Amino acid sequence: MAMTNPQAQTARMCGRFTQYPTWAQVHEAMSIIGPRRNLRARYNIAPTTTVEAVRQGEEGREIVPMRWGLVPVWWKKPLKSVPATFNARAETVAEKPMFRDxxxxxxxxIPASGFYEWTGEKGDKQPHLFTAADDAPVLAIAGLWDRWRDPEGEEMLSCTMVVTEPSDWMEPYHDRMPVILDGKQIDAWLDGSAGTEILKPAEESALKEFPVSKRVNKVGNDDDPSLIEKDAA
Structure with a gap:
């Protein structure tokens, strides 16, 4: 299938993140069921690439590979025509045609390890990595998923991150941030009993930040763990 250009999309909202928890760590955080498998460690994920997402299956929660950038089930145009849907705004997610169903x-x-934002001037952007303040291996980012079939009948699963207004602490870095759910909210989000009222910025004490390598500014190097080293060159 054709892919859109991730480099053209990463300047908007939350456009890059890391995902390197083990299956056991996701299981402990979200009680997923099997089959147990090795999850690929990713350190610089860009939109339209494949990520792991946890959804409610018929027999329990399961972790499933999905395209990051939601394609609604009703989409009739080619995949390359899908707009940037890797983020869904909390304020309008229940109403926008792309996301409401x-x-x-x-x-x-989306069980993330961290996410990136940037400071500085164009051409000399400094990436910052945001991770759990208590070093927990999983940030539970609220998301949506959908199932789409291309004209040849091939099925594709896709997902989006829900983003909200920033906390006061986050605002110097960006005007949006992913919705990070705590353990008590995970059940209510997945079973649909919670609405937009829980899509709020995380407590300021929930995250920590540090600058990382400017090599993050390029896509296509997401297998490199040295990208997330503090103050890496």
């Missing part, structure tokens, strides 16, 4: 019926959680 998934909000009602198909929610997920």
């Amino acid at each position: 998934a909000f009602k019926k198909r929610r997920c959680i």
Whole structure:
């Protein structure tokens, strides 16, 4: 299938993140069921690439590979025509045509290790990595998923992150941030009993930040763990 250009999208909202927890760590955080498998460690994920997402299956929660950038089930145009749908705004997620059906019926959680934002001037941007303040291996980012079939009948699963206004602490870095759910909210989000009222910025004490390598500014190097070293060159 054709892919859109991730480099053209990463300047908007939350456009890059890391995902390197083990299956056991995701299981402990979200009680996923098997089959147990090795999860690929990713350190610089850009939109339209494949990520892991947790959804409610018929027999329990399961972790499933999905395209990061939601394609609604009703989409009739080519995949390359899909707009930037890797983020969904908390304020409008229940109403926007791209997301409202998934909000009602198909929610997920993206088990991230951290996410990036940038400071500085164009051409000399400094990436900053945001991770759990207590070093927990999983940030439970609220998401939505959908199932789409291309004209040849091939099925594709896709997902989006829900983003909200920033906390006061986050605002110097960006005017949006991912919705990070705590353990008590995970059940209510996945079973649909919670609405937009829980899509709020995380407590300022929940995250920590540090500058990392400017090599993060390029896509295509997401297998490199040295990217997330503090103050890496």
